[in-house]
Amino acid sequence: MSEFFVMVLESLAEMGYLGIALGLMIEIIPSELVLGYGGYLVSIGKIQFAGALAAGVAGGTMAQLFLYWAGYFGGRPFLLKYGKYILIKEKHLDIASQWFEEYGAGVIFSARFVPVVRHAISIPAGMAKMPVLKFTSYTIAAIIPWTIFFLMLGKVLGEGWMDIKQRMSPYIPHFVIAAGFVLIMYFVWKIKKAPPIVTVKKWSGK
Secondary structure, X not given: OOHHHHHHHXXXXXXXXXXXXXXHHHOOOOXXXXXHHHXXXXXXXXXXXXXXXXXXXXXXXXXXXXXXXXXXXHHHHHHHHHHHHHOOOHHHHHHHHHHHHHHHHHHHHHHHHOOOOOXXXXXXXXXXXXXXXXXXXXXXXXXXXXXXXXXXHHHHHHHHHHHHHHHHHHHHHHHHHHHHHHHHHHHHHHHHHOOOOOOOOOOOOO
C-alpha cells in the first residue's frame, strides 16, 4: 500500500468514527481498506465495533447518494468529465448503465458486491430518476453486510490489515454468486407481484 494511503488513514483514525465515515465518503481510498483499518482499530480497542459499523454504513451510504445525485442532476456528460476524480472510468459507467437497463432496480443491491460496478451502479440509478427512498433502502441493505465483513476481516488480521485486498480475493466469487442469487430472487418476487394478464374474449354477437 502506498505511503499516501497509510498517511490518510492514520489521519482519519484520529477522528475516530467520523474518520471512518469521511474516509468512505471522499472515495479517495477503496472502502475495503478504510473498513479493514477500522477493523484493526477495533482489534486494538481504539473504537467499538458497533460504532464502526454505524459509521461505515453512514459513510458508505452518503458516498453512494453523492453519485446518485451526480447522475440525477449532472447526467452522463458530468460523470465523463469529473468521474476520474472519484475513480470512475467511462467503461465502469458503461457496464453499470447496461446492468441497470437490463436488470432494473434490483441490481442496486446485488451489484454492490461485484468489483468494477459496485460504485458506478449508483449513477445510472440517478440518471433514470429512481425514487431516492427506494435507492437508499437497497443501498443500505447491501452496505451493512459489506461493512460487517471487512470490519471483521480487519479485526482478525490485526496489524496485517494492509494485506486485506489479497486476503479478500478468495471471497469475491462467493459475493458474486450470492449477489446473483439475490437478483434471481428479486425477479421471482417481481413476477409473482405482477398482476395476472386477463384475456378478454371478443363478443361474437350470438
